[in-house]
Amino acid sequence: MNRQQTALAKRAQIIALHEVGLSSRVIAQRLAVSRTTVQKWIHRNEETGNLNDLERRPRPRLTSREDEANIRRAVLEDPFTNAVAITERLHLNVTPQTVRKRLKEAGIRHRIPAQRSV
Structure with missing residues (x-):
C-alpha cells in the first residue's frame, strides 16, 4: 500500500470509529494520531464527504x-x-x-x- 492509500485508510478508520460513537480523544489514542487530526477529518467528512487531500496550487514562478x-x-x-x-x-x-x-x-x-x- 502506498502512502496515499495508507492515509485514506486511516481517515476511513477515523470516520468509522466516529460513527460507532467514540470520542475524538479515544479515536486519537487508538489510532496514534493527534486529536486535532481526528477532528479535522470528521469535520471535512461532514462538510464534503471527501477524505482525499485538497488540491494544492503550485508555487508561483519567480521568473518572468x-x-x-x-x-x-x-x-x-x-x-x-x-x-x-x-x-x-x-x-x-x-x-x-x-x-x-x-x-x-x-x-x-x-x-x-x-x-x-x-
Whole structure:
C-alpha cells in the first residue's frame, strides 16, 4: 500500500470509529494520531464527504518570460558561463538553482566542461 492509500485508510478508520460513537480523544489514542487530526477529518467528512487531500496550487514562478528569455540568451552568447554568473549578470532575484531549472526546461543541457589541472 502506498502512502496515499495508507492515509485514506486511516481517515476511513477515523470516520468509522466516529460513527460507532467514540470520542475524538479515544479515536486519537487508538489510532496514534493527534486529536486535532481526528477532528479535522470528521469535520471535512461532514462538510464534503471527501477524505482525499485538497488540491494544492503550485508555487508561483519567480521568473518572468522575459527573464527566462534573457537566461537562454545569456547561455547562447557565452556557453562557458554558469548559473551563478548568469544570476549576477542579469540581476535576477532568484537562486542559481532556479536558473538551472529554467535552462533544463528550455532543453539546454548546460554543463561547464571539466578542466584538467596542470
